[in-house]
Ligand SMILES: *[C@@H]1O[C@H](CO)[C@@H](O)[C@H](O)[C@H]1NC(C)=O
């Protein structure tokens with residue numbers, strides 16, 4: 001009896017020692033691998049020269065009913081991947097498009113983001129040499145326009161996606177709170193409510209990882225996430241941003257967003273077909289009362305302004321496109337998605353992580369739980385759809401591996417998270 005308890009104890013102690021050791025090793029490696037943060041000013045020779053990327057590959061031009069002139073598909077793309085905004089689903093679309101057209105991605109090295117939350121530097125790109133040009137930049141980063149611009153031809157299209165800041169805050173809190181030491185001291189069943197009722201008690205702008213809990217969108221775009229909503233710099237930042245981005249998608253209107261993307265990029269319906277990634281099981285989603293919602297909005301006031309600004313420009317774009325036409329196109333997209341679902345997905349819906357048979361399709365989980373849903377691929381798929389199904393169902397991390405990105409840091413962290421922290 002006591003022998004068993006003794007064994008358990010040593011097991012726990014061993015795990016703790018292992019955990020501390022490995023965390024330290026990882027921290028040291030992060031520091032060593034971090035590129036020297038010297039920001040060289042933009043000069044002619046370290047910028048992607050326009051002429052180098054003149055595409056030699058013939059891209060099919062296509063004419064759409066709406067566009068009288070023929071257009072050729074956009075291939076030079078900066079996708080600013082924001083957190084908790086359905087951006088992983090867009091990433092899958094970009095990966096597939098890039099693979100299909102043999103485009104060159106600027107990938108990070110050893111992990112799936114560009115040293116987030118450090119500001120982006122082009123030296124963080126794998127094997128980067130000044131003057132290198134890429135077609136697509138799409139991994140998580142803290143945005144810096146000047147740095148990103150060095151990697152891409154001048155005609156590159158900048159896109160991003162936003163989500164209602166309240167939903168985003170709820171999601172971010174759920175996903176990251178165990179990684180933010182500030183929240184460890186919050187008692188009670190509903191930590192989110194406790195936090196929103198007295199945010200100043202639990203929050204400090206300089207605490208480790210605290211940006212996950214306030215104006216995360218503002219932070220991702222490289223701005224100060226602690227600005228108050230009525231600070232004039234907030235609107236100035238937003239206007240600066242709108243100068244750089246050609247299209248800002250809205251997660252709440254995801255299908256409409258993809259139709260606008262297709263239109264703007266001159267892509268096909270097939271290019272934007274998708275299965276939704278990283279949905280959470282509904283039992284893990286906190287429903288906020290109207291009072292808490294109001295508090296969350298106020299707490300994330302800068303993000304709220306950002307969201308409202310781009311929600312308005314989004315709907316102006318939809319109006320220009322035509323609301324009726326939009327309805328038809330969304331209907332068609334839904335039809336195509338449903339068709340693919342019937343072809344590719346076992347039982348036609350997402351399932352809990354424990355029920356996913358093939359690890360290749362297992363999505364990344366937050367620390368300490370498995371609340372993110374994934375898919376099982378059907379067993380007997382028509383061979384002509386096999387590859388497409390597989391690609392559409394592959395989550396971000398596995399897809400990055402398939403594309404040849406080394407992810408040893410991410411994988412080491414994942415292993416730690418699953419084997420040591422989730423006891
Ligand atoms: C581009 O394609 C043409 C015709 O296929 C070929 O003759 C030419 O060498 C190619 N140029 C480059 C830079 O690959």
Ligand SMILES: *[C@@H]1O[C@H](CO)[C@@H](O)[C@H](O)[C@H]1NC(C)=O
Pocket residue numbers: 233236237240
């Ligand atoms: C906006 O952009 C301009 C020029 O690019 C810059 O001078 C200014 O500081 C920016 N403002 C903010 C608030 O970032």
Ligand SMILES: *[C@@H]1O[C@H](CO)[C@@H](O)[C@H](O)[C@H]1NC(C)=O
Pocket residue numbers: 308311312315
């Ligand atoms: C976004 O815009 C739509 C259309 O104008 C509007 O119905 C909706 O309430 C807006 N959402 C927010 C959060 O402002």
